[in-house]
Amino acid sequence: MxxxxxxxxxxxxxxxxxxxxxxxxxxxxxxxxxxxxxxxxxxxxxxxxxxxxxxxxxxxxxxxxxxxxxxxxxxxxxxxxxxxxxxxxxxxxxxxxxxxxxxxxxxxxxxxxxxxxxxxxxxxxxxxxxxxxxxxxxxxNGGKELMHGDNADVYRQISDTEFIYVNSYNSDSKMAFNFSLEKFKKEQLQYKITATRIKWNPKEKNYTLYDYTKRTLGEMGDVIEKAPEKKVKFSFDLEDLTPVIYIAETLSLGKLNAFIDKERKRGSSNxxxxxxxxxxxxxxxxxxxxxxxxxxxxxxxxxxxxxxxxxxxxxxxxxxxxxxxxxxxxxxxxxxxxxxxxxxxxxxxxxxxxxxxxxxxxx
Structure with missing residues (x-):
């Protein structure tokens, strides 16, 4: 032409x-x-x-x-x-x-x-x-209060029986705040893990939880485990701690398609x-x-x-x-x-x- x-x-x-x-x-x-x-x-x-x-x-x-x-x-x-x-x-x-x-x-x-x-x-x-x-x-507030509003709280289902929550996430330090993980069995809470902070350790491929608390529910009473700092391996990925829209907007086409496929298999509500x-x-x-x-x-x-x-x-x-x-x-x-x-x-x-x-x- x-x-x-x-x-x-x-x-x-x-x-x-x-x-x-x-x-x-x-x-x-x-x-x-x-x-x-x-x-x-x-x-x-x-x-x-x-x-x-x-x-x-x-x-x-x-x-x-x-x-x-x-x-x-x-x-x-x-x-x-x-x-x-x-x-x-x-x-x-x-x-x-x-x-x-x-x-x-x-x-x-x-x-x-x-x-x-x-x-x-x-x-x-x-x-x-x-x-x-x-x-x-x-x-x-200088990173102390990283997110507010609709995108501040991240509540996500990571499997059929597990749910995680964080109040905020800093991608530079790979750290999230006010973390909790709940494990259910037949709609009954089995245990709940909480921490004031959770940090990803890339070399060890695990997480460090600060002010760690694990409460396991039992018929004879609850068992509570506490530690000022504890390293734990979880099945969820680091990106699961980020806000819903925030993570989607930051992925290239190939990564976004792979991420959506993974979330579909999980049955994600988002x-x-x-x-x-x-x-x-x-x-x-x-x-x-x-x-x-x-x-x-x-x-x-x-x-x-x-x-x-x-x-x-x-x-x-x-x-x-x-x-x-x-x-x-x-x-x-x-x-x-x-x-x-x-x-x-x-x-x-x-x-x-x-x-x-x-x-x-x-x-």
Missing amino acids: QLTIIDKYILKRYLATFAVMLLLFIPIGIVVDVSEKINKMLENKVPFVQIAIYYYHFTIYFASSLFPIFLFLSIIWFTSKLANDTEIIAILGSGISFTRFLRPYIIGASIISVFVLLMGFYVVPVSSEGFNNFRYTYLR INVYLVVLYKKFSVPVSAFILTIIAVSVSAMKRRGGMGTNLAIGIALAFAFVFFDKIFGTIAEKSTFSPLLAVWLPNIFFGILAIYLLRNAKR
Whole structure:
């Protein structure tokens, strides 16, 4: 397929405007984040090197999270400018159909989609881990209270009869806090192990439990075993101590698939959360095509309000897309709703809207 001068012109504008949009909004995001966290950073005396690494990961994490908005607004912006300068009228007036006019946009969407897909498979998980590690280590009371809110407490079933709980986890020190393990037999508690801290020992392949207590229930009375420090081998993995979403977001595609298979065999109650993360890796790149068609269809027409009207419509649609994406993802995570359907529903709805707007724009 040979690109014409018009194709190259539009494709260049497509990619350049998207890059400029990223360069404009990412510094704003960094400034807002710094203003929110500067007090904690100074209070906890965070090393400058760690801050620099954090904002490298923050840039990738922030850009990947708001990718649909950046892409949508960039297309709205430069296509509206083409329309206001009557360039689109000249192009279509030369005999080029609206479908043919879309070709460089689709090529641009393909390039962006492949880039986002590869980033989501390999780069974003690493940045997600670095981003979350920094927050949990340095911004939660200096690491003393590492996690709060919905992701603070990790309660997980590791087998048919065993359950573990930790209040928080530090991936740098490989240590979790307020640990407990409960062992059941025929719905009756057999024993419970508790510790104020549990630390992974990579060389010995075991765990060190601090302020260890084991209470074994019996018919003649309970047996209590205590020790200030005790090394124990457990059947669960280190990653089982991490928050549900946190671990899924930090795994590359291959590792995430293996992790999901393992959790399925365990009968994990959090499997929907992991599946949402997996399916989004594929649905987000596809959204680039849908948002591109919607943006061109909305902004290719010259309006009385000019570029401002197109931007207002674009911002509303972009935020609506992100809103529905978050809503359906949360529904799948918190209920029995199909994760695959939940992740793809925003693309389906907006895909139908794209077809309608495209037909209207052709007229």
